[in-house]
Amino acid sequence: MGLIKTVYNQFIVKSYKNNLGKDVIISIIARGVNTLLSLILLSFSLKVLSPNDYGVWLTVSALYSWVTLFDFGAQNTLRNVLAIDLSSKNENNMRGTILTNSFAFTLLISVIFLILSTVLFNVCDFSTLLKIKHGNKTDINNLVFISLIIFGIKLFSNNYNTILTALQKAYMAIVISVISSLCTIIILVLAYTLKQDISILNYGLAVLVTDVVFSFLLPIIYLRQMKFKYNFSLRLLNYNYFKKNLLGNNIKFFILSSLVVLTFFSTNLFIGIILSYEDVAVYNLVNKYFNIITLxxxxxxxxxxxxxxxxYGTNNYLEINRLLKKTQLYFLFFILFGLTLLLFDTRFYSFFGHDKIIVGRYVSTVAMLSMLQLFYNNIYAYFLNGMNAIFIQIIGFVIAAIIIYPCYYYFCHYLQMGVLGAFLVQIIVYIPNTVMFPIFLKRQLK
Structure with a gap:
């Protein structure tokens, strides 16, 4: 109780007096609602789709993580550069130049990606590439193509959510996600009521179209209500400025993002290929539950x-150290939260999985430890990101990217540990990050 009281007083009560604390608290509430809606959607999905079809959908939707690589780190760079500019008291800030060059770059790569997606659709059989043995191949190919088109549009629309984050209004992105999730559930329930059989293609269309419409329009509407000035102008396009202030960081964040995707977001694809797409559904049910910690x-x-x-932009290292101590207290609280989740895991699987999926206690325990380790690593990674000190992260994720796939094959397939092996591998490959990140951050703050 003493620990919980300390976290509450230091991180919640005192923090709420500034914009950061308000952003965090409102975000947590919004994220809680959004997590509940995602669980309802998961439960409904397993009701209308077979575990195999749901596993296929999860794998296709996970392709978005790969698509985000095509922004070449632009969103992370925009967040840092815009945040520093907004903190400046100089009236002659660079906001217009920053936004014009960033938007122009992401628009260009979005158009290129859409063209490439169209070409791939006409020359590739996606169902064969993904080794999907069951289901309608035409529907699956169409679903992958539509997904790629919508993901390409989101490459550009993500700029607006990045602006909200730089303005310390990140909670609005989550609120928008809540609205999108709620509308998706309503549409799917109505479709199921009118027509009991929902194909994987129609299911995917409902989720994807609703998401892209709300994620594009609502941030624009909110920013206009805030009277946020974009200051877009073609005369502000400046290659020299882009190359000097944006491109260099873009490349660093692109390398880091590529490594993160290779290690974090390829699990669905790998499990589907070496095990089965039903195992993908099992993995994601467990991951969805304990991912509450990460979310x-x-x-x-x-x-x-x-x-x-x-x-960092004002060289205020004292405040960075104070913020780090508060965040470390926050992690201790989440250890207790993780243990609490472990007590109710079987009830969760039974209720939301409709008893279609059986999960062992060892799988849940290792999954919980994996999520806590991820949270711990993210604390130091996010501080380093804010200071543009990402070289050590690149080293850590290079190590993980090199060993993760051999480890997956060895533990999941050779030792026949299945989903348990997947979670165990995620702990093993990130141990170097767990050791290196805190040491490097401490050196940066000296």
């Missing part, structure tokens, strides 16, 4: 990243 932690860390960037 709530990222809610807090996103605005902290922005705040660190602002402090």
């Amino acid at each position: 709530f932690s990222i809610v807090a860390l996103n605005p902290i990243w922005t705040k660190v960037a602002m402090y």
Whole structure:
């Protein structure tokens, strides 16, 4: 109880007096609602789709993580540069130049990606590439193509959510996600009521179209209500400025993002290929439950990243150290939260999985430890991101990217550990990050 009281007083009560604390608290509430809606959607999905079809959908939707690589780190760079500019008291800020060049770059790569997606659709059989043995191949190919088109549009629309984060309004991105999730559930329930059989293609269309419409329009509407001035102008396009202030950081963040995707977001694809797409459904049910830890932690860390960037821009290392201590207290609280989740895991699987999926206690325990380790690593990674000190992260993720796939094959396939092996591998490959990140951050703050 003493620990909980300390966290509450230091991180919640005192923090709420500034914009950062308000952003964190509102984000946590919004994320809680959004997590509940995602669980309802998961439960409904397993009701209308077979575990195999749901596993296929999860694998296709996970391709978005690969698509985000095509922004070449632009969103992370925009967040840092814009946050520093907004913290400046200089009236002659560079906001217009920053936004014009960033938007122009992401628009260009979005158009290129859409063209490439169209070409791939006409020359590739996606169902064969993904080794999907069951289901309608035409529907699956169409679903992958539509997904790629919508993901390409989101490459550009993500700029607006990045602006909200730089303005310390990250919670609005989550609120928008809540609205999108709620509308998606309503549409699917109505479709199921009118027509009991929902194909994987129609299911995917409902989720994807709703998401892209809301993620594009609502941030624009909110920013206009805030009277945020974009100051877009073709005369502000400046290649020299882009090359000097944006491109260099873009490349660093692109390398880091590529490594993160290779290690974090390829699990669905790998499990589907070497095990089965039903195992993908099992993995994601467990991951969805314990990922609550990660979701709530990222809610807090996103605005902290922005705040660190602002402090770093003014060389205020004292405030960065104070913020780090508060965040470390927050992690201790989540250890207790993780143990609490472990007590109710079987009830969760039974209720939301409709008893279609059986999960062992060892799988849940290792999954919980994996998520806590991820949260711990993210604390230091986000602080380093805010200081543009990402070289050590690149080293850590290079190590992980090299060993993760041999480890997956060895533990999941050779030792026949299945989904348990997947979670165990995720702990093993990130041990170097767990050791290196805190040491490097401490050196940066000296």
